[in-house]
Amino acid sequence: MWSHMVNLCLREFGFPPLSSTNLSESIDQGVRVRQYTKTRRYGLSDRASAEVYGYGMPKWARGSTKPQSFDEVPPEQALVLRGTPRGSADVQHQNQSIPDGGCTGEATRAIGIDDGGSYLAERLQAKTFQLMRTEARAKNAIEQWSRCMKRKGFDYPDPWNAGNGFGAADGEPGPPDSEEIKSAVTSVDCSFAVNLPGKLFAVESDLQNIEIDNNAEALKKEKKRVESRARHLQSLVRKHGG
Template structure:
């Protein structure tokens, strides 16, 4: 059933102090300045190299549907079309929102509302007994009893969904490590002195515009779910304008990248297989869709 579920639901302010032109003995070398971010939606993180991007996820969903349909037809059972789903959130939107709202046009249009949600999935329908058996490899009403044959034909372990998961080698992807790297990068943002300085500059900018917030994630918490209002749009517009003026997003992203890169370099051996699996998955997707 785990395989069935998997088929259904297919992240430059530190300088050197100087006195009379001389460095202090404990001064740290200056970090390179952080470039501004012209398009927050284009931001990418080191961990992304091991993940399928938005386009690739959509293609995988299509390939998975085609594979399952062919597999189930081989047993004389129709594929339940309503099970096909698209990624819940675009990866680019996830990265942008990681640092708070950063798109000025979106802020001016909808404030903090998430107008980039994917189309909601179609309501699920009840699977027939035959569909459940062939798709998931278990008999309806007996989740712990596996079915090895169906209508005289040998059924793959875990049904067609299990066969698909094995084809993509999903069980061999080190998702726990990828999640740790992703979370470590995000968590490092709030602790870094460069980010704290940037947040202070952002807060001062907001105060000059008539808004009192200590850090960039606060405004969204106030307005999310309340319905877009003129006050929300004004706050969001000032928020993004101040982020751009203080390069808050660029600095946060640089810290995120720094942390993730260090963790990836420490785990290159463990991630090598995951990287190879991604390449293999893309080849499999192309092969399925080409038939």
């Protein structure tokens, strides 16, 4: 829906639409990466992936299409796409004012992402994750994992630092070497040997339940806002298609 609204805005300025296929693939890829990243919340957990990609992302999560870049479009179209920050002087294209943040900002506001929402649930999730790592039960489980890794020849303080020094973990291109794959597989094996995911999940769940109780009313309001946004998106689809 977002890409469709961007293209509707571009049409108003006389520009051809961006490739909907490429935009959709870029969005889908972002969703896949985010979903797969959740499986690494407590370190690597997919042994089959580790055996092939080491600490890197699997191909299915990366996608097969290069994400479309705004730098690939003509400068005038890029300006209409990006626009200028809110509060900047009026910028126009062919005597038509470009909206704040360009067509991407317009589309974002149209679908209700830029509605001033606090995203409390996500903030609480991030908070409990950080608290979990300092809780005694979690620290004990992490130490067990670290000792297991050390016995296998890999010295890491925790699963989130595992793989440092290898190409995939450092974001460098290229396939993993045999030592990286060995380290990644060992990380998964040690995690399950000491039940690291189960123990960390239990600790974080306890912390999240406390936060849910402490923020019950605010979370109810946020739920209503999300439901309202969903209804708004449905109305946009009925009105504009996409």
